[in-house]
Structures are given as C-alpha cells and as structure tokens.
Amino acid sequence: MIENTTVLYQKKEIPIRILHLGFVFLAIGVIGSIIGFVVEPARTSFNFVVLIAWCASIGTGSLFFIGIEYLSGAVWSVPFRRVAEVNSAVIFTLPLLIVPVLLNIHSVFHWSHAEEVLKDEILKGKSSYLNPSFFVLRIILIIALWFLFKSLFTKHSRKQDFTFEQSLTKKNTIVSAVFMPVFAVTLTIFAIDWLMSLEPHWYSTIFGVYYFAGTFLAALGLFTFASIKLNESGYLLEGLGQDHYYSMGALLFAFTNFWAYIAFSQFMLIWYANLPEETFWYITRGTGTWMYFSLGIIFVKFVVPYIALLPQPAKMDPKRLKFISLWILFAHYYDLFWIVMPTYSKDYFVFGWIEISSILLGIGLIIVNFYYFANKTNLIPIGDPKLKRAIEFHL
Amino acid sequence: MDDKNLFGVACLFKDPNKLLPLVKKIRELGFKNWDVHSAYPLHGIPKAMRLKWSPLGYIALIFGLSGASFGLFLTWWTMSVDYPLIIGGKPWFSFPAFVPVLFELTVLLASVGTAIVMLFVIFKLPNNRHPLNDTEYMKKVSSEYYGLVVESKDPNFDYDRIVSIFKEYEPSEILDINYQELELKYQPKVFDWKFILFLVIISAATSAFAYFYNNKVLYLPPFDFMLNQFKLKPQESSTLFSDNFGMRIPVAGTVARGEKFYPFKGKPEEAGTKLVNTLEPSEENLKLGQQKYNTFCSPCHGWRGEGDSRLNGQFPNPPSLHTEKLRNWPDGRIYHVIVEGQNIMPSYARLLSEKERWAIVLYIRALQRSLNAKQEDLQ
C-alpha cells in the first residue's frame, strides 16, 4: 500500500560553519582532556564519567522518545522525529569516551582494586557483580543493544522515505515495544555501574528511575532546542509552529516535575530513616562547599525551569523554550556532576580547566555529530503516514 | 406569551461549519449581548467570538500560593512554636517532612477555590431562572443543534434586521425566546412562616441531637472506654493482693533512686535543729514549691494554708499553717512533717523528692510572711 505524500519538502544542507564551530569546541576539549589525562588522570577520568553519563542520556533519551512516539501513536512529534533520530546518534561517541576511563579504571572505581575488596566484607560480597571484567562485558553488551535498536529505528524510518510503506511504521512500533523493557534494564544497569558504584557501599533502589528522569529531560532539552532552531531557520516544513511547540514545553514541564518528585522521594526517604549506610552519600554532598552546590541543584534543575514554564503561553513561546531547553540540558550536566564529583573530591568543590575542557568536548561532540547525521538524511520523515496529520495538528 | 417579554431571538444550525461564519458576522456587527450555545465546546468559537483569555490560571495561582503559605504557617507554628516535640531526632522545623502536607493543601485550595470562583463568581450559577432554560431552544441545543441568540437588551437590537441576517446563513430554524411571567415576578420569600418553621425545626433537631450525643451516647459502651479501663485507679481495692489495697506501699527501708537515707526517723526535734534548707528562695524554686503545694498540700491545708479547704468539717480539721507555733518552727521541723506525716497526715516522702519538699517549705514560708508581713516588707 504505497501512498504518495502531498507534503512538499526540499532538503537543505546544514551550513558548514556549524561544523567549524563544533570542531573548535572539539579541538579545545580534546587537547584539554589529553593534557588532563597526562597531568591529572584521576580527575579527568571522573569528568569523563560525567560526560559519558551525559552523552548516554542524550542518546538513549532520544531513542526512548522515538519509541514513545510509535507506541502512543503521537502525531505532533512526527515532523521532528528525525531530530530525535539524529540526536540519538550521540551514543556512537560513547566508546571513544569510555575507553580512556577504562584505562584509568583503578583511579575511578574503588571496587576495581582487588586487594581493597578483600579487606572489605561488603565489597567482597558484591565482587561477583562489581569486578572489572564483568563490568567491561556489561558495558559492551549495553552499548551493543543500544546500537542495535538505534540502527533498527533509523533503518525503518529512512526506508519509509522512499517506499512510503505503512508496514514500516508497524515494524518500528514492534521494535519500540521490545525496546522499552530493554531500555529500562540497560539504563538501570548503566546507572548503577557508572554512577552508583562510584560509592560502592551506597545503594538506592530508585536510582535507575532517577537517572531516567534526568535522561529524558536532557534528551527533550536538546530535541526542543534543535527542533525549534531548525524550524525557525526553515529546515523543516511550513505550518509547524506554536501548537507543536506547546507539546515540547509541556513535556519539559512535566518531566521537570517528575525529576523533582523522584529526587525528593529519594532524599526524603533517606533523610527520614536516617540509616548511616545510606545517609553518608548525602552527607558528603551536604557538607563543606558541596552544600552550596547541592542547594544550587534545587534551583538549577527545578525552580528555574518550573517557574519559566509554568504559564501556559510560556510553553509555546519559542524564544523562552530555546533558552530553557538549553538550560535543562546544562542542568542535567550539573546534576551528573553533583552525583559524580564529590566522590573524587570529598571535602571541597572542584572546578577548573579540566572540567571546562570536558564540557567543551561534550558540546563539540554533539554539534559535530549533529552536523554529520543531519546531513545524511532528510530532516523530515516524508514517508511517514502520520505526517500529513501532524502538519494539520492543532491544539 | 406576549411580545413585551421578548428575551431574544435565536437561530439553530445542524452543521457547526455553517454556524461559524454567522458568529463572525454577528461579532463584526458589534453586538454585545449575544451568545453561542452548543452541547460541548466548539473549537474556533472563542476565537471567532473574540473572547478574552480566561483568567482562571491566575486565580488558581493565587489560591495555590495561599494554600502553600497557609500550610507553611500551620506546620511551622504548630510543630515548632506552639507544640514543639522532638520526633525521631528531627529538628522542630523539619521542612522535608512538611512538604507532603504543604503540597496537598496547595492542590486542595487551588482546585476547589478555582472551581468555586468559576461556577459561582464568573458564571453566576446557580441560575435556573434564566429565560433560556426550559425552552424548546435549550432542548434542541442539548441534543443535536448549535444555536446563536441575540438578546433584546443589546443596544443594536432590531428584530427584523437580525432575523434577516439569520436568514442569509440558512439556519434550520429561527425562534423567539420569551420570558415567562413567573420568571419576571418571582421573589424569594425569606420571612415566609413555612420557611421560618423549617429553620426552627432544624435548629431544634440539631440541639437535641447534640445534647443526646454529648450527654448520653458518649457514656454508653464502647464510647466510655476512657472512663472504664482495665486498670486500678487511686484508692481502688484489688483482690490481687491479700491486703486488698490497690495502691501498694513500698517495702520497708526502700530508698528511691537519687534520694538519700533519712536519718531523723522519729526524731522531729533533732531534724528541726540539724536540717537546713539549702534551696535559694529564687523565683524558680518558689514556683516549684507553689505547684507542689497546690497539688499535695492544698487539698487539706487550703490554697493559702489557712486550713480552710473543702475538707474542713469532714475530718479532724486540718490545722492552719499560720499559727504562732508553726511560724516559729525551724525549716527542718516542717520538712520532717512532710517526710513522716503527723497525726492523721500521711507521709509524703514517696510522692515528693527532696528538692520538692524543700521548695514546699520555701513556699510555706512565703505564705506565712504574706499574711503576717513585717513593716520592712512593705518597702
């Protein structure tokens, strides 16, 4: 059943200056990080853990977004789905970031020291899970699964541009249904391995959900910014506007609240029960200069986006959305930094050229990745059967 | 119905697409008192009618903020000011634990407040006497038609002109809507005797119920569980012990924790000379003495130590504490009476700690001085 689309789409190339900009960021980031690995390998590795978690968030969060679109039969997001597909390619950069950390595994993960583990009863009990070889095996498996689903989604979606087959939408729906449980399990294991096990004695059952909340927010942030920017510069289609933006704003708002809910639940339960095997994690983050950083997270990740997105008109105001989506992307980095870095420096807050260069490296990676993958495909899934409905979508 | 009571003129459509251009036309002609009716919200009508942005969002915000601040005040004031208790080692003002209540109060006030404002302030409901209700027009609108009404009170109202405009848009029907006589004349009567009787009956029934509930029901089982508990009250007898006393007396020679052995047993005079009150007559100690005196001594000796309690006349009269003899007794002598008792007065050693006994002595001294003040006390 081939149905020709009535949509007129003219592909425009992303200008080369975007790539140049990305290379500038990337070059500074790479040079800074290389020097960092030579001078202060531990600190740079910790920064890379933040970066890995951030990039994994953007990539897998975008995959989750695509899956949700297929499963719920959402219409408004169809013209922007390619943006999410392009963003999800960020996961291809993960191996590059992970290898240097694995080379420095002993300076990041306390449990990787076999002799330390033998001295510690609790770590000895966990050593069948937390040991370097199984750890490496898990991350390879997880990334392989993400690559697999990413390529399945993109393959079907791109094929539809030429064949206009409805069955491809059906296929992707099935892929999404299988992807969801896989996503939940892999993301949780990823969060436990790369973030929670930095403090190998600490545990919290909600941690996977906590990381998921931030993950989806970060992916939505980049998605919203890129979609609005592309649409305003005419890379997408006529007729996409505030009605579509509203959904993005509403989702950002909803998941900001969801993150706050999960974060508060975790904090409140640990604070209230006051068990020393759990509270030390928050005590590290609540003392010294880290206290100010911890209080900052309430404002950076909740209060500012909440107030900015609360009024109904704000949720469809492209100017405000562009700003707040980047803010949320930054807030997720802030959040991950808050989770990771106190393990490196327990007593005081650290920030310097190593941190800056790894942030620049991350930004550079995203821009360069975006340039390459956006130019490889149509920015509109012109073969999608829901596309026409999506353009006619009104609140 | 006659024409004088015309409320407005209406037209009905079966297709919402036909209605929309008419709505735009009526708005462009500058009518003020007109309305569109449909059994569900029609998309595009608010825009076509140029309705203002609904202010309900701001109303909800105001109610929500007041709910939050009320909740914050309530939790802070009760838990850290008026009735501070340490619970689970948490600070008095433990904000994370108040968040659930704050949140619930915010949501409660915001949603209920906004709903009430919308229904009763903005819509001015209930309004069952509105002329549109109970008309053929309303019946049709609520089943399958879409209607538009122009009211006669509109300054531009001109019956024939409006009907001719309506006709251009080919409605299914054009109707007049009239007031009914009753609707114009109806006045609610507050001082109707039936209504007053109704109020009287309601209030009598409420009072009777309240009386019955508070004076009878609460003394019936199982509501009397506080009055009749499975425990011995003071002075009650018990078959558990061979002497049938419910209140037990400690074994001879028992010394309470933190108390010293009392060496002057049976030696009142020696106690009077050797014991010295070490308590400062500070405000704190006098307050303690007053409290303990009022609890333990005043039932017999009276509030001011005049022996004028309500037991006066039932027992051998309790003595006044203001006699010359007592005033000249040393502190230790009074202390001894508290410890050992005298005549019919039992020992209070079990009930009062050493410090409390001395505080009572201090207070008795103050009482004595108050009724027998010297010249220099007045200065």
Place this chain on the structure above:
Amino acid sequence: MNQIDYSVEPDVVQGSLSQRDINEAISKPLETKPTKLYYLALGISSTLLLIGAISLALTLYYGVGLWGINQPVGWAFDIVNFVFWVGIGHAGTLISAILFLFRQRWRTGIARFAEAMTIFAVMTAGLFPLIHTGRPWLDGYLFPVPNQHHLWINFTSPLIWDVFAVSTYLTVSFVFWYIGLIPDLATLRERTNSKVKKIIYSILSLGWRHSNRHWHHYEMIYLILAGFATPLVLSVHTIVSFDFAVSILPGWHTTIFPPYFVAGAVFSGFAMVQNVLIVIRKIFNLQNIITLDTLEKMNKVMLATGLMVGYAYGMEFFIAWYSGNPLESFVFLNRAFGNYAWAYWIMVSCNVIFTQLFWFKKIRRSIVPMFIIGVLVNIGMWFERFVIVVTTLSRDFLPTSWDYFVPTIYDIGILLGSFGLFFTLVILFIRTLPVVSITEVKSVLKTSQPVHH
C-alpha cells in the same frame, strides 16, 4: 501487514452514531426500568455490604482485638485493604487527567465511569484508616483542629500525610467529576419528562445553559484541574508508600517505593475499570462507545504498568543483594521462600507472568481472556500489599517474637464488606447518572467540530 491505516485519525466512537444517538444511548439506562440481572447484582453486593457492616459493628463494639492482628503483625488487613482500594482509585484520575493532558481521545468513553470509580474506591479506602484507629468516633483529632487539650497533630507523621492526601484526593476528584457532570445534567434536565427528576437535575446542573462564553472558561478549568490532579494522584500513592518507606524496617524502607506504588496503583485500577466496563458495555449496549479498541488500549497500559511493577520487584531483589546488608537480603529471601512464600508467588504470577499474555494481540482483543487476566491482576495486587505488610512484619528484628498471621472471620468480613460497599455504589451510580460523558463523547464525533481554516 495489517489493516491499521496510520494516515487517518482513528475513530473514537464506532458505528457512525449521531449526536442524538449518543444522547439516547447514554441516557437509556437512566430512563428504563432495570432488569432482573440488575437487582440480582445489587442484591449480591448489598449482602456483601451487610456482612461487612456486621463485622465492622462487632469490631467497633468489642475493639480491634477481634482481628487477627497481634505482635509482631500489628498491621494487616486494615492497611492492606486501604492501600488496595486507594490504588484502585488511581486509574480514574489517570484516565481523566493524565490521558487528558496527553490528548488521548480514546479516554472519553471511559473517563466518567473511571472518575466515579475513583471516588467510590477512595471512599472505601478512607474507611480503613478511620476504623484501624479502633475508636473511630475520635478521628476528628486527625485534623489540625484547635482543641481544649492544646494539642496539635504531628505533621512529620506519614499517617497524618495520609489523612491530608486522601481527603484532598477525595475532594479534588469529586470536584473534577462534578464539573464534568454539570453539562450532562443540563442535557438530562432538558430531556426528562418526570417532574421529580426535573427538579433534581435542575438543582444539580445549577442552571447550566451550554453557553460558549462558559465553555471557554470551562475548558480552561478542565485543563487546570487536570494539571492539579496529575501531581496529586502521584502524591497520594507516594504518600501511602511513605507510610512504609520512612520506617527503618528492611523490606519497607526502600527508595523505589514511591514510583513503584504509583505504577502498581494504576495497574490494579486499570484492571478494575476494565472488568467493570466489560460488564457495563454488555448490559447497556454501549459497545459502540466503549469500544474494543479502548479496551485494547487499556490492556496495553496494564501490560506497561505490569512491567514497571516487575521492574520494581527485580530492583528490590537486586539491591537487597547488592546492599550487602544481611537484614535486607534476609527479608527478600524470606518473601520468596519463607513462611508466606505462597502469597509471594501468587503476587508474582498474577502481576508479572500472566499479564505477559497481553503481548498477543488476540488476547488483548478478546473479552473473556482479558476479563480473567484483569481479575488475576487485582488478586495479585491485593497480595502484593499483603506480602509487603504481613510477610515483612511477621519476621521482624526479634526472632523470639516471630509469628504467623492468620486472619479471623472479622477481617475477611470487612474485606468482603469493602467490595460490597464499592460495588453497591457502582451499581447505584450506573442507574442514576450517565456512565459515559455525553459532552465529551459528542465532542470527539467525526463531524462534531468545525473544519479548521
């Protein structure tokens, strides 16, 4: 591959009904004499209610000593039933508020009924905290009323949070439901020929007159109420989970409890809505309004939430091992292989294993299997709360006081009574008020909205 056409919007209502047909179909149950089947159902449910009332009256007279609770299981059926019924209520708000915000139009056919069910379920649930105090006539002190004792309630106690959460939830759900009912009541008012009904509908509909000047605000408040109800529904079951999670008991104190309880609540609530709707659409001939597509979507939600619940079970188990805390690992091993292992495996099989059948489209779309799975889900979810409460308490820190909880007939009587109360209210509701929102269903008919320009 199959016949779904993604390029057109799927119809919410089947059988090309007109606006008038909708009016007829929905108000028919209110205007016709009920069948014998109806009275039979009412008879059964009110018998259950009577059993519950007698058990409750005896409990109140003699005290909660009649129940099976003792040391160390001091909390059993009362709290299990409470959590179960509050959970049932959550589906209603999810359907009416969250799916509204996500613009899922298939919700229109089931939203009204689900909302009503929320109110009845919360009412039933609210009974249990009141009676578990043992002296329910003193429950006024659960609210912060200034009193002659100069005492205040303890705002740091999760039980007080419960009081606020459940009463707020009941109030807001009621407001939401009533606001939705007003236009329908106005429609009924215009339809009815009976004088008594006319008076009742006139009073309840407040003289609503379908004015578009009103609809304009009405749509806004619906959005606002949905916006408030969404975090509220999350907060309510979160607070219920705090009852357990703020303690230090292994098996109760675990941070995943809030989202896990919410997912479980939606799961069981959807199962209950699905079960009752299957019956209602059959006896009132509403197959075109409550369509098979709607039921299929509900089954998909159940599959998703069932997986979430399964995720939480797995996570709890994993972290119990991972924590290296012997008490944690003991509690979870005891759940699966200890004295109440049978309850644990009922829970796991009903909640996680059987729901996997919903992966198959055939089962999602056939009435009998989905009904059975719905019933199983509710059994499983009841046992989930039983496992959390009873298994954990029966093996506490002090092995000398370990005990095996057995419910008495009063416990079971009150449980039956709660079902009686709930179903009696539901059965009375379906004959007194429109079970489907006339307004909302009309607004999603194919030709009901003007074409956009």
